[in-house]
Amino acid sequence: MHLTLHVWRQKNASDEGGIVTYDAPDVSLDMSFLEMLDVVNESLVEKGEDPIAFDHDCREGICGSCSMAINGTAHGPRNATTVCQLHMRSFKDGDTIMIEPWRAHAFPVIKDLIVDRSAFDRIIASGGYISAPTGTASDANAIPIPKATADQAFDAAACIGCGACVAACPNGAAMLFTAAKVAHLNMLPQGQSERYSRVKNMVETMDAEGFGNCTNYTECEAACPKEIAVDSIAFMNRDYIKANFKG
DSSP: OOEEEEEEEOSSTTSOOEEEEEEEOSOOTTSBHHHHHHHHHHHHHHTTOOOOOOOOSOSSSSSOOOOEEETTEETOSSTTOOGGGOBGGGSOTTOEEEEEEOOOTTSOEEETTEEOOHHHHHHHHTTSSOOSOOOSOOOTTSSOOOHHHHHHHHHHHTOOOOOHHHHHSTTOBOHHHHHHHHHHHHTSGGGGGGHHHHHHHHHHHHHHTTOBOOOSOOHHHHHOTTOOOTHHHHHHHHHHHHHHHHO
16 A cells, blocks of 8 residues: 655744654555554655654553644544554555644644653642542442442543644643543542542643643544543532532
8 A cells, every 4th residue: 555644843842833744665565554654764764864754652542642634634544543553554545644743732843753741740749649548449349339430430531631632632631531530539438538639630731731721522532542521520510510509
């Protein structure tokens, strides 16, 4: 398969950056998207050129590192799929592919396809944990939890913090990410003692980081590789209102 790649190249955070075109011949249908970029980078290195910088780690769809937009879509054309799990059989011979970093005010570009997602870390640090000492891990059935609640909490906990929700949102909002991190703790008995301080701190940190406001486009849900529903945003909003009344 022969492809033409239009890739965003940016030397550093202060560089203006721009699109550079690369020829990618002999691409195997069985390659993952990142493996295809590896092959392109090998050819660039052989020519003495700077390889395309992109984030990656596990390449198993669970770390959230491979944050890039492909043809204008976060993580590419397949639903519920991260870039590292996207295979080249999703494209056709002769295709032209546009590859860009996340575009969001709160995710400044560091280099090429790598963005600074440390704003997510600061949101987590503000309340995305349980600080009460609980001892060693208890048996799974030691604390009775209704199955519906456990399932909802588990679905929210599936968030990998990739930032696709922010990149897809026209407002650059981080509501789905923050809501998922709030909900999976606030739904469970272990998270109740800090429930309202948690949601208040995390929402206010999210706002301080410069993310946009949610206006219910639901593009975040459509782009999420873990298919986290916007229901978690409604849950977070209810808890946030209660937290403000509690003072």
